[in-house]
Amino acid sequence: MSTVLILVDSVGGKVSKSTAELATFGKRIGDVVAVICSSDSAAILPQLNTLSIDKTITCTGVDFEKFSTGAVAAALASVVAKESPAAVLIASSARGKEIAGRLAVRIDSGVITDAIDLDSEIIATQSIFGGSTTVHSIVTHGTPIITMRGNSIEAIAGSGPAGAEDFALTYTDGDRAAVLSLAPAKKSGRPELTEASIIVSGGKGTDGNFTPVEELADALGAAVGASRAATDAGWYPHSFQVGQTGKTVSPQLYIAAGISGAIQHRAGMQTSKTIVAINKDPEAPIFDVADFGVVGDLFAVLPQVRDGVIAKKS
Amino acid sequence: MKIAVCIKQVPDSWAQKKMGADQRLDRESVDAVLNDLDEYAIESALALVEANSPTGEVGEGSGHSITVISMGPERASEALRKALSMGADDAILINDPGLAGSDALATSKVLAQAITAGGYDLVLCGTESTDARMSVIPAMLAERLGFAQLTFAGKVGVSGRTMTITRQTEFGVEEMSADLPAVISVVEKINEPRYPSFKGIMASKKKPLVTQTLSDLGISPSDVGSSAAWSAVKDSLPRPPRGAGIKIVDDGSAGSQLVAFLAERKLV
Ligand SMILES: Cc1cc2nc3c(=O)[nH]c(=O)nc-3n(C[C@H](O)[C@H](O)[C@H](O)COP(=O)(O)OP(=O)(O)OC[C@H]3O[C@@H](n4cnc5c(N)ncnc54)[C@H](O)[C@@H]3O)c2cc1C
Ligand SMILES: Nc1ncnc2c1ncn2[C@@H]1O[C@H](COP(=O)(O)O)[C@@H](O)[C@H]1O
Numbered sequence: 345m346s347t348v349l350i351l352v353d354s355v356g357g358k359v360s361k362s363t364a365e366l367a368t369f370g371k372r373i374g375d376v377v378a379v380i381c382s383s384d385s386a387a388i389l390p391q392l393n394t395l396s397i398d399k400t401i402t403c404t405g406v407d408f409e410k411f412s413t414g415a416v417a418a419a420l421a422s423v424v425a426k427e428s429p430a431a432v433l434i435a436s437s438a439r440g441k442e443i444a445g446r447l448a449v450r451i452d453s454g455v456i457t458d459a460i461d462l463d464s465e466i467i468a469t470q471s472i473f474g475g476s477t478t479v480h481s482i483v484t485h486g487t488p489i490i491t492m493r494g495n496s497i498e499a500i501a502g503s504g505p506a507g508a509e510d511f512a513l514t515y516t517d518g519d520r521a522a523v524l525s526l527a528p529a530k531k532s533g534r535p536e537l538t539e540a541s542i543i544v545s546g547g548k549g550t551d552g553n554f555t556p557v558e559e560l561a562d563a564l565g566a567a568v569g570a571s572r573a574a575t576d577a578g579w580y581p582h583s584f585q586v587g588q589t590g591k592t593v594s595p596q597l598y599i600a601a602g603i604s605g606a607i608q609h610r611a612g613m614q615t616s617k618t619i620v621a622i623n624k625d626p627e628a629p630i631f632d633v634a635d636f637g638v639v640g641d642l643f644a645v646l647p648q649v650r651d652g653v654i655a656k657k658s
Numbered sequence: 659m660k661i662a663v664c665i666k667q668v669p670d671s672w673a674q675k676k677m678g679a680d681q682r683l684d685r686e687s688v689d690a691v692l693n694d695l696d697e698y699a700i701e702s703a704l705a706l707v708e709a710n711s712p713t714g715e716v717g718e719g720s721g722h723s724i725t726v727i728s729m730g731p732e733r734a735s736e737a738l739r740k741a742l743s744m745g746a747d748d749a750i751l752i753n754d755p756g757l758a759g760s761d762a763l764a765t766s767k768v769l770a771q772a773i774t775a776g777g778y779d780l781v782l783c784g785t786e787s788t789d790a791r792m793s794v795i796p797a798m799l800a801e802r803l804g805f806a807q808l809t810f811a812g813k814v815g816v817s818g819r820t821m822t823i824t825r826q827t828e829f830g831v832e833e834m835s836a837d838l839p840a841v842i843s844v845v846e847k848i849n850e851p852r853y854p855s856f857k858g859i860m861a862s863k864k865k866p867l868v869t870q871t872l873s874d875l876g877i878s879p880s881d882v883g884s885s886a887a888w889s890a891v892k893d894s895l896p897r898p899p900r901g902a903g904i905k906i907v908d909d910g911s912a913g914s915q916l917v918a919f920l921a922e923r924k925l926v
Contacts, residue, residue: 445792
């Protein structure tokens, strides 16, 4: 039976949803070995008990938070040498892709990023050119390193690892960059953008007033997103930007309010299962990809939708 | 500082891209432009030099140099010329028939070799090329060169040989620092790239743009190009366009109709 390594993804000791998704993809190929490269392993381990994981390997001896991605890639390279896995799966975050790239250089193996599906033969599916083309790719040399985009699969539950081991490492070559300070992200209480099953996004049309967008998001239990025009204007932080130079999302439901739907914005949300657009301009290109379009004023429509959603719930 | 800025020529991000018969991006059918995101890296290099030069300017007398490097076909020299007209000092085009079909591993190998050969101590990149969108080259360069990796910078400062960046990640707002040599990638929020001035465009015509081949860099053709690409596309198909959906004009009840639509799809 072959094994598959998955890199446990966590923020502040909280295991992200993508880890369960990686385990689900990994299970299609073989036994899943979850690798922990974090100083929060004590908090992380119990959270893996409901995932479809066969074994955990906790890398110790390195201050991963201080060194960032070079140390994680070095640790994974050692685990690959030890376990000879059929593949290494990593979450497709900015950090995950950096780790994948560095690991690929280290172990001289092919890398595929942003896969949305993976089969038992390790054939990856990618959605490229802003979602307009689907390709199937394979790694032809070394140990396939594949980063999987979040929300691409319904994670299956499992009974957790049957075994856990520690793997002591030394990391002397260092990537030399040190984190001086970290101001933790303000917790909005909303789901993470790339993990959310519903996203309500606001654009230039909000004119800086995101209140109706946020209120609808909260009624739906959704994440808030923004167009580049909105983040550039400073109305919302850059980390909430959806699109070519922001996050790529594919939720069950994407609601775009006051967003024109430029090709670079669509590149980040076009593969959402259901798309709703609210825009004053009947000619806005966002309507070309919308399953339900409302030509209207977002300040009138969004509150009505919010009230309707709240009424449905009670 | 001896700065190298890695830039790529890419299909215009406004263009509709498609795959060619060889399972690679059909580059012939679309306009090629300097990767928008790399303009921010060029601007960062110019701003860093200007802020740390006795003359307040780039070029001779600044004590620093800015070289733009691109691996790509002959016409990528247009992107390099644009960078020169913005103010970079000189340019290197790495162009060799053996490079066709290179993957990210090979691209990073070639760029790393050119950076080593040129003896640069600061490498600036964009965060992503808008065609491949892998966002891995800067990290791969740091790994290959053994340089410090400072990626996704929203702010860059230098004091002596220490670089400090601020960046926003899923963890929060991080301040990171490292001594040179370093690889820095910058996000588009960092600055507003300047437009080339008429004077800049005229001056750029006289600036050196050299072409290097694989043999100039001492790289064997068998280590790069399509035969050494370690991932391959098996097949590709255009995704069926989304069917036009329902479109209504708000008459005061659109919100309620939308809720009914969402309920029907079991989304609320
Ligand atoms: C290299 C590159 C990368 C880019 N990356 C991204 C990216 O990642 N993400 C991204 O989003 N953009 C990106 N862009 C920018 C993109 O081209 C657009 O400029 C941007 O998406 C526009 O944002 P917007 O739709 O909010 O603003 P606009 O295009 O100005 O549209 C605002 C819309 O709001 C509507 N409106 C106004 N008032 C109301 C109201 N009261 N009610 C309802 N509707 C109203 C208007 O009719 C209009 O359609 C990129 C551009 C480039 C060149
Ligand atoms: N062929 C290339 N030549 C020079 N620089 C490149 C090349 N490809 C990528 N880069 C640099 O690496 C960054 C990230 O690109 P990528 O990893 O392809 O998304 C770009 O913004 C450029 O700065």
